[in-house]
Amino acid sequence: MEQKQRVGEKSPQAMPRPGGRAARIQAAVFKAVDELKQAGEELTVPAIATHAGVTPSTIYRRWGTLAELLSDVAVRHLRPDAAPPDSGDWRADLKGWLEQYAEEMASEPGRAMIRDVLAADRTDNACVCSAYTGQQLDVIRQRALDRGDSPPDTAVLMDRVVAPVIYRILFGRETPAGEYVAGLVAEVLGDGEG
Amino acid sequence: MEQKQRVGEKSPQAMPRPGGRAARIQAAVFKAVDELKQAGEELTVPAIATHAGVTPSTIYRRWGTLAELLSDVAVRHLRPDAAPPDSGDWRADLKGWLEQYAEEMASEPGRAMIRDVLAADRTDNACVCSAYTGQQLDVIRQRALDRGDSPPDTAVLMDRVVAPVIYRILFGRETPAGEYVAGLVAEVLGDGEG
DNA sequence: CCACTAAAGCAAATAGTTTGCTTTTAGAGC
DNA sequence: GCTCTAAAAGCAAACTATTTGCTTTAGTGG
Structure with missing residues (x-):
């Protein structure tokens, strides 16, 4: 059967x-x-x-191993529980979403979760984690597209905005501040399209 | 005495x-x-x-702990043993350096080293590691400056070029290819100035 | 050369991990 | 619904790793 x-x-x-x-x-x-x-x-x-x-x-x-278990626990908490808020202005939504994302990830629990996800031998959890982020971005982008706007590709957003934030959290001496994050968004929106 | x-x-x-x-x-x-x-x-x-x-x-x-030891071993190997090659064309040098950097970091030993560095409780090794990268970039930038050129800031290079590569290595399903890396460099050089 | 102390060796105690075997339990076919 | 099957849990005995108190060694400064 x-x-x-x-x-x-x-x-x-x-x-x-x-x-x-x-x-x-x-x-x-x-x-x-x-x-x-x-x-x-x-x-x-x-x-x-x-x-x-x-x-x-x-x-x-x-x-x-303990590491695998903690990794699974971490992804669970990293799964977004709601779509990013919709204010009608997708640029503002993007900025707001990233600020919150950065703050959450830069917090001690946030950093611990990223560490846990990466510490596992199995690499899938890290991929899942970044897929979640991509999905959130996609939601915001889709709203922009629905309004006839042309937001940057998700891949571009990941490279220009998510990656620098995570890199600084993992490798930097101090945690990325709100101002810095806003700057990243402004830049990618500024030169991605007139 | x-x-x-x-x-x-x-x-x-x-x-x-x-x-x-x-x-x-x-x-x-x-x-x-x-x-x-x-x-x-x-x-x-x-x-x-x-x-x-x-x-x-x-x-x-x-x-x-074992993790701390492995972390120390990893930084040791991540310390660059030479300045990036100088061809006289800093843009080419930057591209070449990043391609090699990406390849090295994306390799199995490279990934393992990054993992080891990040797995330690102590966060200094990760900072040292990114400082090494910054120093290499600074060398290339300095050559550009010496020629009266105006390369992007180191921080910009870290955000636009290093961070995406490392992010993809850590969180991506497939390793960043040479073409992708070249694209990042082209972009940052393209809109950073003229 | 001697005294001092940080770090290494040693070994016993503790704690964490693995494994073979038994028991439980969800799912499949009747 | 009842039995059969096998995946997964329990249990306990190895086994391995980690911690710790005490002793010994070896740089450093007097």
């Missing part, structure tokens, strides 16, 4: 058997990570396992 | 007592890391210690 495969979610962390238990345990473990992080506890696999009411070996067998 | 402080190197890894032994052991450990990596061995602290003829506790006390 052929595969029926009605996968409930296409979330990170492929679940070859999407029955209730797998999901329940995954949720418990993710919650445990969040709660321990919140509480400022040491994030170790045994600690997470205990807090989640699960055996360490369960975590090791599902995720392999 | 005042401090004589003939510090052999001002390398990363502050050495409060620059006597011969500290340096010898550091070198032995770094070499051990390189050799084990080369040999495809599992990179663990005990393995490195054994290979370096040193106790694990020495490594733990000096570096704290």
Whole structure:
């Protein structure tokens, strides 16, 4: 018989058997990570396992390493929960969105999440993460297109605006300020089209 | 007598007592890391210690964690060993330098080094790493200035050319190709001035 | 040359990880 | 709905890595 495969979610962390238990345990473990992080506890696999009411070996067998688990937790939080606000002025929306994005990513939790995503051996989470960003930009661009405007390509926005912000967060001594971010947007809008 | 402080190197890894032994052991450990990596061995602290003829506790006390050690090893390799070649045409030099930089960073060893640098808790190594890049760019810019030309600011080059390359390496599904890199340079040179 | 101290060695204790085996449970076919 | 199957969880015993207290070594300054 052929595969029926009605996968409930296409979330990170492929679940070859999407029955209730797998999901329940995954949720418990993710919650445990969040709660321990919140509480400022040491994030170790045994600690997470205990807090989640699960055996360490369960975590090791599902995720392999702590880094992979933390990476999955991070992408989860990096998934945007809403489309960028729509003010009717897509340039302003772009600027606003980027300012918020930069602030969020430059914050300590934000930086930690990026670090966690990148620390995993598996590279997919990083791609997913940047795909989320691209999708947000696409939403803003689509609104511009709908109004007959011609916004820069998503790839251009990623290169000119997202990449510099992330680069500075990862490699810079000080975190990118709002003024700097606004400058990036102004530039890409300024020379992308008259 | 005042401090004589003939510090052999001002390398990363502050050495409060620059006597011969500290340096010898550091070198032995770094070499051990390189050799084990080369040999495809599992990179663990005990393995490195054994290979370096040193106790694990020495490594733990000096570096704290494997991640910190690997980070220090990585910056060491990321330090440029020579100034960018000088062809007399700084635009060509810039393009050539970036192409080589991108290729090096996008290679498996290159990616691993960036990962290692970013994985450390201490954030200084990442800054040092980007400072190296800035210095290389400065050399090229200085040549342009010496000829009365007006190259883009280093910060602009970092944002427009280095950041996108690194972003794509870290977050992208496929590695930035030479054509793409050349395009970035062309753009920044194209609209930075005339 | 001696005293002083930072750093290394050593080894025991602790903590984290892996693994073989057993048990549970979701899903498929009847 | 009931059984069968196999993926995934539990358990516990190795195993490996990390931490730590104490001792020893070796640069540095007197």
